[in-house]
Amino acid sequence: MKALAEAAVDAALGAGASYADARAVSLRRQYVVTKNGNVDDLSDTESEGIGVRVLVDGAWGFAGSGRLDESAARDAALRAAEFARAAPGRHQTHLAPVEAHTGVYRTPLERDPFSVPLTEKIDLCLRAEEGMRHDEVKVTVAMIRAQHEHKVLVSSEGTNVEQEIYECGGGIDAYASSDDVSQVRSYPSQHSGVSGQGGWEYVEELGLDREAPRVGEQASALLRAPACPPGRTTIVLSPEQAVMQVHESVGHPTELDRVYGTEAAYAGTSFLSPDDLGSLRYGSERMNITADSTTPGGLGTFSFDDEGVPAAREAIVEGGMLRGFLSSRQTAAQLGAGRGGSMRADGWARMPLVRMTNLHLEPGEGSFEELLADVDDGLYLETNKSWSIDDKRLNFQFGTQVAWEIKDGKLGRMLRDATYTGVTTVFWGKLDAVAGPEEWTLFGLTNCGKGQPGQEAHVSHGAAHARFRDVEVGVSA
């Protein structure tokens, strides 16, 4: 793969590129899904190819080929250069400097998830499903996934890095229904479970079968729970819902390509401007957000991003103030600050984009119970169900699978169909407590969409329980 990437870069330079990089990628994914006691999906897919990115007269070009041979690699380089040369517009592209790196990275793991027999995975899924069976639970689903990505990045500036990344994960869902009501309860999240970088030990630690009885019981109980009433109240977000809030209302708006408008037509832009760096109050003093591509077990963990920029841990929001953006070499140069480090591509057939890596809400102090103790009347919101936010990432509305009343500092009865809504900076301004490190949990999501053609990024977020005052809840049609 390394020789092919080098050949592609040579070909691009020969075709007049002032800069070129090539990523040769081999990707394998495996899914085991059981539903209602049957194997619903047992799949093993692989994809390999090379993606070549070039700068010609300041214009980008990109071409991908699904053949890993030298002629395809060179041909992709020439096609990328042709596209760049034809691209209309006044192009001026500057890249923040990066030292040329060579290196190798491999996910630390104990047990290769692909070495685990499929029958063992099926058995775990079926055990978890069995545990979810409960009155009125009509559908149970258990899923386990594994992924192995081997990629080589070579650039015309001398970068030559090889990375081998293993991911695995899983999740369970119970769907209950009666009359006109349908409810779902999931663990650890509704978004195809959760995943982490690591080996089979990650899936074992999830305890899917251990949590299954609670998930089934709660799905059934939701059918009889009253709907969340409208009003304004104090809310406490579970760590899983808190990471969704971080993802949508901090992660995406701090992507510098959105700030500069290059995602405007599809994913949208950002309410932030470059001038806000260092001066914008994003939230309360309790709000500390960190981008960390070195987090052990994170889906956004690597040694080098897809431009060859080394991994790092950087503040995005500190004490409520905007301190950083997620950037590429190009957007960092445009800003005149930062170094890039967030460029990631979905496989070989897509151009790298500015993406989240691992973005965390840093822990505060105290336990979950201590957070609740200071709430006379409020809601505890658990497990994301719906999510929507405007194109500048200001107005959002989330729904959760379950809400629990908080009365006099204690959890009370269950409510269904809970939603809450707000405006990003106003909402984060109402953050008055984040639980301590012992409550902090890392969640890996595999469905972050962006770009045209579309790309799905795998990102992780860590958060503990978080409390917000005076929030609008119970939005309905």
Added chain:
Amino acid sequence: MSRGLDLAEAALRASGGDDAEVVVHAERSGVARFAASIVHQPTLIENAVVRVRVARDGKIGWAATNRVDSGGFAEVARRAREAADSARPDPNFLGFAPPAHYSDLGGYDEETAELGAADQARLAAAAIEAAGGIGLYGIYTSGVTEIAVASSTGLAAEQETTDAVCLCLAADTEASGWSERTGWRAADVDPAEPAREAAETAARTRGGGELEPGTYRAVLEPVAVADLVRWFSYDSMGAQGFLEERSYFCGRIGEQPFDSKVSIADDALDPANLPKPFDFEGTPKQRVPMIEDGVIKGVVWDRITAARAKNGQVSTGHAPPDAWRFFGPVPTAFDMAGGEASSSEELAEIVGDGIYVTRLHYLSVVDPRGGVLTGMTRDGTFRIRDGRIAEPLVNLRFTVAISDVLGDVPGLSRDRRLVNLNDLYDERFAHAALVPAIATGHFHISGTGSGPGL
């Protein structure tokens, strides 16, 4: 291209006599993506994916590869076989689809197929030029897609299609407007048209005002209608959501919760859409009425869900591509009947007092069984006063029950627009909705967002 069936049959031979089905999904495409009137992310893709599904003693497993040579075929067959051997017998598997006759529906245009990088860049430039002084954001893309299915039942199906799409956001910091064109002939997609329309809409959005939350009458342009129907369909119009009791249609077949002017079918056989003769199991596609004259008629099916129904239901030809398999069968060629109104302006007259919505953003399903969705408006939201499209509004958050929105439809436009539904994730699978603009008596605004513009 045009070698999909050869590849499928070669992969089938490599499966070593097992009961097997092979799907080849190949594409050659270019996307000229532009922002601020500059093509900044041009992407060319060439790829072919071969999926082998094997049945052994009623147990199913599948594997896929893009290594389209004998070594790749042998390996993918081995992994599919290993998966099948590890599975449990699937009581809902009734065998792979039998051979069938497929209609020639068109959907392939040589001129479109021959467009290369320089052409895609030129057509993007034409859009940019037509937008005038305002910045243009979006894509011009064209491509060739080939889908072939071969199986041990003797089934052999192959279709090569083309498509061209131009999506245009005209915007500056205080204004934004949207328009788009889609077709299977590039000649039907003049990039200057949506660029001009987007610029004209944008020019009217400066100074968008706030709106009190509440329920309003509204005009929804075809792009907004298509997005609403698509998101509603994920749980409600496919067999999986129906069987698993998440669908709004559950228990309501034959009832009339929608306005009698509302009829929605899925019709991939219509050459005015992006026609497709068969699905990803090789089953011939059927036109499926889902809502007819306001009455709920049914959902779309593939072979597995049809078997699961245990009532004699057959596949309607809606097996999805691999990437969507967790949704089950879903409509991909919406066909919504038009009405009598000659224009969106006439629909505004019908509405009288309300809001005008060009495009929606970031929809999400709040309550699938209730058919409740939320999302934002963007790129052309206006007040309607005295039957005329009036001052611009900021982007609005809506939280609506589809039964409310489509339950009171005082008018629909006669003309329908083919709206792109392909977000270009995974392998290229062009699909679209042929829908009118509608007037609705019930569109619930639950909040306000940012102003128009970047």
